[in-house]
Amino acid sequence: MRAAANPESHETTDPVEICVCCDAERLERHPFHPDLNVFRPSQRQQEALVKLAASGEGCVSAAFAAGRTVAYVALQKPDRFERWSEDPTGRIWELGAVEVAPEWRGRGLARRLLKQTFAVGLFDDKIVIAQLLSWHYDTDRTGVSPFTYREALIRLYREVGFRVWRTNDPEIAGRIENALMARIGAKAPPEAVESFHKLRLAGSAPWDFPF
Ligand SMILES: CC(C)(COP(=O)(O)OP(=O)(O)OC[C@H]1O[C@@H](n2cnc3c(N)ncnc32)[C@H](O)[C@@H]1OP(=O)(O)O)[C@@H](O)C(=O)NCCC(=O)NCCS
Numbered sequence: 001m002r003a004a005a006n007p008e009s010h011e012t013t014d015p016v017e018i019c020v021c022c023d024a025e026r027l028e029r030h031p032f033h034p035d036l037n038v039f040r041p042s043q044r045q046q047e048a049l050v051k052l053a054a055s056g057e058g059c060v061s062a063a064f065a066a067g068r069t070v071a072y073v074a075l076q077k078p079d080r081f082e083r084w085s086e087d088p089t090g091r092i093w094e095l096g097a098v099e100v101a102p103e104w105r106g107r108g109l110a111r112r113l114l115k116q117t118f119a120v121g122l123f124d125d126k127i128v129i130a131q132l133l134s135w136h137y138d139t140d141r142t143g144v145s146p147f148t149y150r151e152a153l154i155r156l157y158r159e160v161g162f163r164v165w166r167t168n169d170p171e172i173a174g175r176i177e178n179a180l181m182a183r184i185g186a187k188a189p190p191e192a193v194e195s196f197h198k199l200r201l202a203g204s205a206p207w208d209f210p211f
Helices: 024-029 042-055 109-119 146-158 190-200
Strands: 017-019 058-065 068-076 092-100 127-132 163-165 179-184
Touching: 017 109, 024 042, 024 058, 042 058, 042 068, 058 109, 068 109, 092 109, 092 190, 109 146, 127 146, 127 190, 146 179, 179 190
Parallel strands: 092 127
Antiparallel strands: 017 058, 058 068, 068 092, 127 179, 163 179
8 A cells, every 4th residue: 555645754756966065075976967068078077176175165066866966056266367366355256157967957956056055154254256258158059149148147146146247357348248246245344345346347447437
């Protein structure tokens, strides 16, 4: 005889497990889906993210299904070649990558990963920037224009507290398909907020950028 469904049961049919700011060993145990290759070949991306998680200077949240990683978001300190690395407060971080294997897209995995990662409070005293750069967009597979892609990402990131900011960064400024977004944590110290605003407009006179 089949047991009656128990409404108190926490059993779930969700085949996906989310691991927020996952430790390096767990990431290593879950091979990356071969199609997680937008930024690098999947195996190399796994190695890089395992290294990042082990460094203590980053957070990699992952979605696991059937023993492998099918999606991830990665946050890290800005690369030393970027203007953001000049921040003296150390509170500016970067949402470096969000990637979902194509066969797992459109099921809310990116949204779940982002929401759960920002829900734990780890980033509330930080400013997290996100550079939307069209050369990272998977327009070939999705068939949408870079501008439409940008708008979709803006809507998604807004849901977790990011907003669009103007910048004079030449990679972003003047290119309608790119954007700078940032999430200013509710507990980010004023000196970090000031540093963010200085850096986004580095080298410009205030009258060049009234807002
Ligand atoms: C962008 C990406 C992470 C979205 O992953 P996903 O799990 O499919 O996204 P979700 O299912 O959580 O959907 C989130 C929202 O974003 C929208 N969206 C995301 N990517 C989109 C795209 N390329 N085109 C249109 N809409 C998109 C969805 O419409 C959805 O909004 P809705 O639920 O209101 O319709 C995924 O397409 C991907 O890995 N792309 C390649 C890498 C990339 O572009 N990363 C972002 C820049 S670093």
